Amino acid sequence: MRFALLLVFFMLLPSVFSWPSITEIMYAPPSDSSNEWLEIFNPGNESYDLAHCLFEGKNLTGIVPASSYLVLARDPEAFVSSYGNDVPFQSASFGRGLSNSGDTVILGCPEFTETLSYDGSLANKNDLTLERNSRGEWKENIIAGGTPGRTNSIFNIAADFKGLKITEIMPDPSGDDTAERPFGEWVELYNEGDKPIYLGGLVLFDEDDSHELYITDVNTEKMELCPGCYTTVFRNGDSDFDLSRTEDTIRLFTGYPVSENALIDHLSYSQAVEGSSFSRFPEGWFRTLPTPSSANIYTAGCDWRLRIEQSNSIFKGDELAFTVVVERVAGISQNISVKGTLEDLFGKVIKEYQPWTDAAVVNHNSKDYSPNLPDGSYQLHFWLEDLACNDINLGNNDVKTLTAVNPQYQVTESSLEIENIYLGSDEEAEWGDQFTAKINIYKGDETRTAVNIWLEDDGEKVSKTTKINLYDKYKLYPLTVPIQLEPNCNNKLPDGSYDLVVEAFGLRQEEKIKVAGVDSEVCRDYLSYVKELEKDQVKQQKDEQFSITEMPLSTSPGSRLPLKVQILNDAPHTYTVWSYVYRGSRCYSCQDNSQEREQNARKVTLKEDEVGLVDFLLPLDTSLDEGDYNVKVKIIKDDQKTAKELTGTVAVEPLLEEKDTESGLDTAASPGFSADPLQASHRLDTPGIVSYESSSSKAFGLAAFFLVLGLGLLSAVLIWRL
Template sequence: MKRFIFLLFLIYFSQFTLADITINELMYNPADSDNNKEFIELYHDEWTNLSNYTIGDESSNDSLQLIYFYNSSYSLIVEEDFNYSEINASVYSAGKTIGNNLNDDDNITVYYPNGTVIDYLSYSSSWGGENNGYSLEKKYPYNNNMEENWAESIYVNGTPGRINSRYINESEEIEIDYSALTINEFLADPEGDDDAAMPYGEWVEIYNQENYSIDLEGLMLTDSADSHELYVTDTNTEGTTIKPNGYLVVYRNGEGDFSLNNEGLEEVKLYDKEGNLIEAISYSDSKEGSSWAIVNDNWQQTMPTPNEDNIDSSEVNSSNFTISEVYDLGSDDKAKFGQIIRVKTEIYKGDSAKNSIQLWVEDEKGNRISKESKTNIYTRYADYSLTLPIQLIPNCDYNFEDDNYTIVMEGLDKTDTKAIRIDGITSSLCEFVEVEKDIEGKIFEYELIEAPSQISAGEEFKIKLKLINNDKEIHKIDVWSYVYRGSISYSGEREENKKNIVLPKTDSVVVELENLVKDAQPGDYKLKVRIRKDSQKTVKELTTDIKIAEKANETIKLMSCNEILLSEGINSSLEKSVISGDMLLKSIKEPKIVYESANIKVEKLIPLFIIALLTIFCVVLIQRR
């Protein structure tokens, strides 16, 4: 029955909220043995259930468990087997010891269950109470925790659960020296709304240079307009007490009056409770996402570090990233054309106004063989771990060989690369592409319609290429061809015979390209035709085999016109008078074939033409007679 009543008390009193909790008395080094005698007294306006709150020293933390209830403004935190039979206070157990035993010089912190600091005390044996049976008592409960507000108790064993023997009333409040407080850092232009709820939006960080805690509640911040006030309260801080050599961040937290300008000259000022100016800082032109912080006695814009040591901007301003891993490769660490691969990246964005990151895959000439993946990152001074997909082209027309390629990552004025091997194509995807082409038709088609399979060195040859435009737009096409073997072109510069073609919409043209291999060893070679559409980076190619034949060993002699005509069975007596003196090249190996110029052919027809005219003239004369 008693257990049931006790549980009812817990349920009922756990509904109370605590307006203020403060460390009020401390027995840290009792006379003789410390066992079972150490305690910490907390003072509060009204009782609340402190179960699952946390008490800690420099070494460890303990969760509080209620072992005795008494409805008063005092709560006692004790060790195991502590004798609380005559104490009028609620009692909480911290376990076998409080922390790791309270030492002569130690720090004590009380936390809410969510980890928020309620109160903090840093004490020293020089304050009193060292191994003499007396406790340390706070003179005024809701004042600061500096040495001047603490004293050794008048009574042996202290005053647990009772008013402190050293208590002084509010009219005798200790005057606090706030000169040790400085404005250490502030964020005037956050990313997002300036008046966003804490921990976002504008904020000002205060630093305590002293070796004791100070309660900042009631202190005031203003901007350049002194009427724009922001008071330090527990609604815009994570506790109003600032630790020795510690930081306290005061957030704007929706306050519409106080506002730090982003452009032009502005001030931020800190005042004590009496309205005395503690410190004022002037600045101008803030960068979004960067705080103003004092580093090595100089103010600079750098990465925000609320409640932490300030960082020099030179250490954090530069962005960087790396390609850390590539997923979806086969067991042989190779990808296939048409595949989607995933690329894991580690990114740090410093003080950069640029947001875009792009990834793609390219060959050694910079031709892209994938679609571009793109993402944006906006928050400055932040680390990102992103995995992005890249779609490789199907390569169904085999324009690209199985080879080593490069993943390129670019953005934030940085570039990183990683090698990747691509072998083979995704056959199912190419089947789909072919079906899709059959249904929709190709917008641009090309075909090599005429090309020799064998040529001779020193002889010019021609090829014909048909270009078909099924699009309703005009396209500009560059075409050229060359004969090569290995990495060497044997028909001169590779683009020596380049032609620029304007391809009309829904029309086709036949392009003739002339090539000349001046000198090359007989054997097998390749003829390559390259086609670039609308100045695109990717060039289409057609490749076919071509053979360079050996030259025949021929004996060439000079012959007169009469000898040539006689060999052809033509009467030389007539032709001597017409074509005398002309010399032609005639092959002894092939005597029936005459290689002659167009002029020679015309001259051979002149005698026949004259004979015909004379015949007609004679016939006319005979008829007239």
């Protein structure tokens, strides 16, 4: 029992016998040097008598009440004159006075000794005092004259500046940048910590270390920043601190100079807009309407983008799968609603989707689907609804793509087809001519890549051999290739029928053509002709390296114009390809001239002798008048500065009715092509897309095959019913 009582006694000792301590000192008054004083605080539950204590070697008198203060004043009259009679004080001897350049002060009592040493660098004749904070650290106070007899001004001030953030800046105000507060340039600060922060001594810099702006009570709304509070620091006529409107960095340091102080926060920005501020949000910095010393409000536009991701465009039965992705490109997070449909070739809605309804999305979200569909071709269509922000790019709020289900997809056997030979109206070639042939090559499960095309008679070649390489497996290549005939100036080769030969993957396909006639003008000086031919061949190779191989002759307003660009490559190269429709200086496939003409540019990297096919589906403006319009394709090879240009003409005609469009299809079109791609674009309302076909991308050709096949069957049924 005695042990327990003893334990309780020692546990109570700290609360009963908490000794007084020095909490504040005025060692260098600004005017009257005799107005020095020292504050003592008694945290205990009982009064403390100073009768047995010494200060500066002299006996003290007076009592410090429990949980209260007592000030030892060197000159009581001067103290009362400055602070009044409400502050409890006791006269005390300070000897010859406290040194302004540094000193050690000792308060000695029987139970404890308090020692305070200072160096004169702080609170020196600036009407401020040295105060002790809650962590026992001595700092310069923040209230003129000090706080004798009451809680110290820095007692609960944060020890560091981790919670201090730059949250808004005004680099280009309306009017004079150097105007006095509340005008001119300014910087907003925010305390996200849980303790007040005193801003005295902190310095703002622009990107130049010599361009400083001291934070003072003259240019700042408040010097003590409470938790969760804002304040604004104004330039207020400062001559060197200057925020550039084009590009700059603003930095907050613990003091001056930069080399001797710590960086608290910083921000780099560019392209300021007059009257608009840059505001900080969890998602980043954005231009907004200014809100100095208050919470930032997002007022600028946003950009949300939808994507449909698929591993391929054609699937076998239940392998069909796709992912819908919504992502924030610009702006702050929003609640998002997305809807979608899956349609067949005739626009009938097979399935409806609603991935998100008023769902919070910070950066991006995705949802997977695996519909079980019968064989056929389909269109996936998803769109954003009811965005709360002003989306600055509506073009990526709506996305459509074609997909197909085919159990025989990825047939392993390769095939060759010579679809057409372009010889002119007389259906024959002349010796020395160069003609082109349209060839469809399907590459199945085949590792060989080489394709050779030439003209021969009983195994004897009568033309140059056109050589290309095809790298993708399970892909249909619709190609247009040139063939150069021998000049036959010595009439060694007879006129007659010759075989156009295509060899690839161990397969051979032949087609007869007629060759007759030698151009006497060409062969009059054969040697000169050979030289000219070599020059022409080099030029032709350059000219025919790029070609528009497919494009309809006519289209209509608001539809999609399909075209295919072919690149016959000689050595490893990278090409940049883009296309557009124009007349005069106006682009009519640039969403009412709101987009750049290069907006659909794609990079195409090809190996030696590889063929590149780039498909464009250009969205035409609804405002097109009837008449002829120009189609331009531009191609830049590697790092060349000048673009190669291909041009064509398309006629814009009134939009056909849907029933006429469907019934007007040519069901005998070759596999892989629509007889009238324009009509298909009317029916499916497919958005502008670019599809690059090469060894580094997946084929889309078979999807077009099943599209045409389905349309052909439909036309046949309609004709049979009629």
